Amino acid sequence: MSESVNAAAARHEGGEPVIRAVGLEKRYGSFTAVDRVTFDVRKGEVFGLLGPNGAGKTTTMEMMEGLRRPDGGSAFVAGYDTQKELKKVKQVIGVQLQSTSLFDLLKVKEIVRMYASFYPSSVPIQPLLQDMILEEKKNDRVKHLSGGQKQRLAIALALVNDPQVIFLDEPTTGLDPQARRTLWDIILKLKARGKTIVLSTHYMDEAHVLCDRICLMDRGKVIALDTPERLVRSLHSDSAVEFRLPQLEAAPPEGGERDRVLGLLRGVCGVKRVEAREEVYVLYTDQLQSTLTDWIALAEKNGLRFADLRTRSATLEDVFIHMTGRSLRES
Numbered sequence: 001m002s003e004s005v006n007a008a009a010a011r012h013e014g015g016e017p018v019i020r021a022v023g024l025e026k027r028y029g030s031f032t033a034v035d036r037v038t039f040d041v042r043k044g045e046v047f048g049l050l051g052p053n054g055a056g057k058t059t060t061m062e063m064m065e066g067l068r069r070p071d072g073g074s075a076f077v078a079g080y081d082t083q084k085e086l087k088k089v090k091q092v093i094g095v096q097l098q099s100t101s102l103f104d105l106l107k108v109k110e111i112v113r114m115y116a117s118f119y120p121s122s123v124p125i126q127p128l129l130q131d132m133i134l135e136e137k138k139n140d141r142v143k144h145l146s147g148g149q150k151q152r153l154a155i156a157l158a159l160v161n162d163p164q165v166i167f168l169d170e171p172t173t174g175l176d177p178q179a180r181r182t183l184w185d186i187i188l189k190l191k192a193r194g195k196t197i198v199l200s201t202h203y204m205d206e207a208h209v210l211c212d213r214i215c216l217m218d219r220g221k222v223i224a225l226d227t228p229e230r231l232v233r234s235l236h237s238d239s240a241v242e243f244r245l246p247q248l249e250a251a252p253p254e255g256g257e258r259d260r261v262l263g264l265l266r267g268v269c270g271v272k273r274v275e276a277r278e279e280v281y282v283l284y285t286d287q288l289q290s291t292l293t294d295w296i297a298l299a300e301k302n303g304l305r306f307a308d309l310r311t312r313s314a315t316l317e318d319v320f321i322h323m324t325g326r327s328l329r330e331s
């Protein structure tokens, strides 16, 4: 991570930090899974770790939770050092692990009671199940729950000790859209109650909807950290124009035709950046109308026939592509 990003990541503009990650590092042999990761999480915010598979999100989270020992750096939660004061840390955090192996044969209420018994004090179980929309399922065995219900149960278990800070590791992976939205509502309600939430995800729409700030990670490093709006604004292009050029799809790659067209596209009025991915050309612009008009005239003049033209707003996915040259999915 460059010094300037590091400094920006470490800076907190108001708001009390409840978590501090300071130069966290984790290595497996010669492979660096987490590389000097530094940031603060403010009290009451939803803080997202967004990145592709293998970016180091889970490892970073587990070092903050005290579950994995860093090879360098430190993490503090509510002022407690996660390596030296783990007992204190455990009292203030709730953790939903990526693959919670719930006891299949237990009933929902039994497993929640069992988890509650691990703590000196716990929240009342009935309202907790109601909040997680599991009240009707309390007498069902875990193995009979749907994916979304299992995830909500995993979150209920993370909440039994009424933690200040909740860690959610890819809470909606594998869920259908309806179940994802139900979980989003639950997460936003937890935030409304003042909980601090650290969430990892590789869904940019989820990060955009839920997170106050997003730490964009790639290959173990923090590559950007800001609000979703400011990250997108950093592109200086609020729109994207996408299309295919079928006549180029048949052209030999070494013929130079694609390079010639890319050159033309870079000269279209208002275009800040051009991407060509899997036969789809993307023009990033902050002057949508001028770009469209100019592109259509230029295509006409140069005998280029476009197909599947569409315009859309720029997204966090575009920010990631801009910074890494890869998409969140293909990384």
Ligand SMILES: Nc1ncnc2c1ncn2[C@@H]1O[C@H](COP(=O)(O)OP(=O)(O)OP(=O)(O)O)[C@@H](O)[C@H]1O
Pocket: 028, 033, 051, 052, 053, 054, 055, 056, 057, 058, 059, 060, 202
């Ligand atoms: N115990 C381990 N031994 C060796 N390599 C590991 C170990 N744990 C994680 N890694 C590697 O470290 C990198 C970061 O893994 P991590 O699980 O933190 O990524 P992630 O961003 O959470 O990805 P995912 O979305 O797939 O969970 C990956 O390349 C992973 O293969």
